[in-house]
Amino acid sequence: MRVLPIVGRGGIHDIQDVLALPGVDMTITQEHLLSRLQESKELGDLKSKLVYITKLFNEELHLIAREEIRQVSDLAGKPVNFGDYGGSVENIARDLFRTLGVAVSEVHLGPDEAIEEMRQGRIAATAVLASKPSAVVENLTRDGGFRLVQVPFPAQATLYLPAALHHEDYPTLIPAGERVETIAAGTVLIAYNWPEKSARYQLLGNFVESFFSRLSEFQAARRNPRWQEVNIAAVLPDWRRFKPAERWVQTWQARQAGAASTGSVPRETPGGATSEGRNSETERLFEEFLQWREQRGKR
Known part of the structure; x- marks a missing residue:
């Protein structure tokens, strides 16, 4: 093939x-x-x-900003890069800022050019939509004048998921033991x-x-x-x-159900993890989602 x-x-x-x-x-x-x-x-x-x-898999939104930007509201009225016209990040970034009520001046640049414009002080932030760790982000440092900004999860969001970036993902941008809340989009x-x-x-x-x-x-x-x-x-x-994909999944599920009924093999998902337990990364993401849902319910 x-x-x-x-x-x-x-x-x-x-x-x-x-x-x-x-x-x-x-x-x-x-x-x-x-x-x-x-x-x-x-x-x-x-x-x-x-x-x-x-x-x-999911792709996380990385909101990279200059050091003086502490939160999304600090970007009001400032130039923010939304990526190339028609690119993958443009729609989600525009939707996010509109939902949060923060009006910014849209700029449309590629990621490398946007980072250089940030170094020169000509734009305040750039949005990157990529699975962590992103090559665009992992070479940036706090000492170089960059930070990852927390992205609040929009109250009425239905197309996105809550997510988080950790020190292990970007050790030069996120201090040990800390995390940066953000949102993620599913890919297909x-x-x-x-x-x-x-x-x-x-x-x-x-x-x-x-x-x-x-x-x-x-x-x-x-x-x-x-x-x-x-x-x-x-x-x-x-x-x-x-249709061939649907048939393959249905055949696989029927085969797994039959094997489980005889107790001959452990049931597995097509992704490889057993139905009784997720892999560690999925388990961590699920726990984060439960914590987020609980905190949201207290508001």
Whole structure:
């Protein structure tokens, strides 16, 4: 099985590529972006044009600011980078500041250029949406005049999740024992909705079989630990799953249920963790969510 990776521009551009370029079958995008585009019909009825293969991992919002910025409200009236036009971070950053009632001056730069503009004092902050640890962020230091700013979880948010960045993620930016609250967005692998008898449909089916059956190799210790968060049985509400992917998951679940009834093997999720216990990172994130929910209920 051969897959040709292509470096896209991110955000809406990657979805447009799947819709318009004959050589692009799949892309990884954000759930909130899919929902916004479907609601606006900017690209037409995406639910008839696209299918999803599997949900993947979350990406955290990193709000990088100059040292004098202590909280989001300090950015009022200041220039803040929202990334490239149509990029993955633009929508979530704009939505966040609007929801929090903080009016900023939008700037649209790539991450490296934005960091340099911050060093020169020409912009106050930049937003980066990436799975932690992000290469853009991990080389920055407090001594260099940068900090990660806490991002409050919007009260009415439905498309985002509460998340946190820790010292272990960015030891040069976050002191030991401290954490920076933020939000996260889910990612999903989507594909063009090819006709079932087409050659491209068959190729996608071959990809699903190869990827799903070998997911444990992606979750090996030598790989990026974020792969361990992937549970291919997870559902993206209101969207259609690619039929071969749906059949694979249903067959797997039936096989697991049968094995569990005989007591022959431990039940596992498609992501590799047993149903009786999550991996340590997932367990920590779940505990953080419970703490956040409890604190929110006391307000």
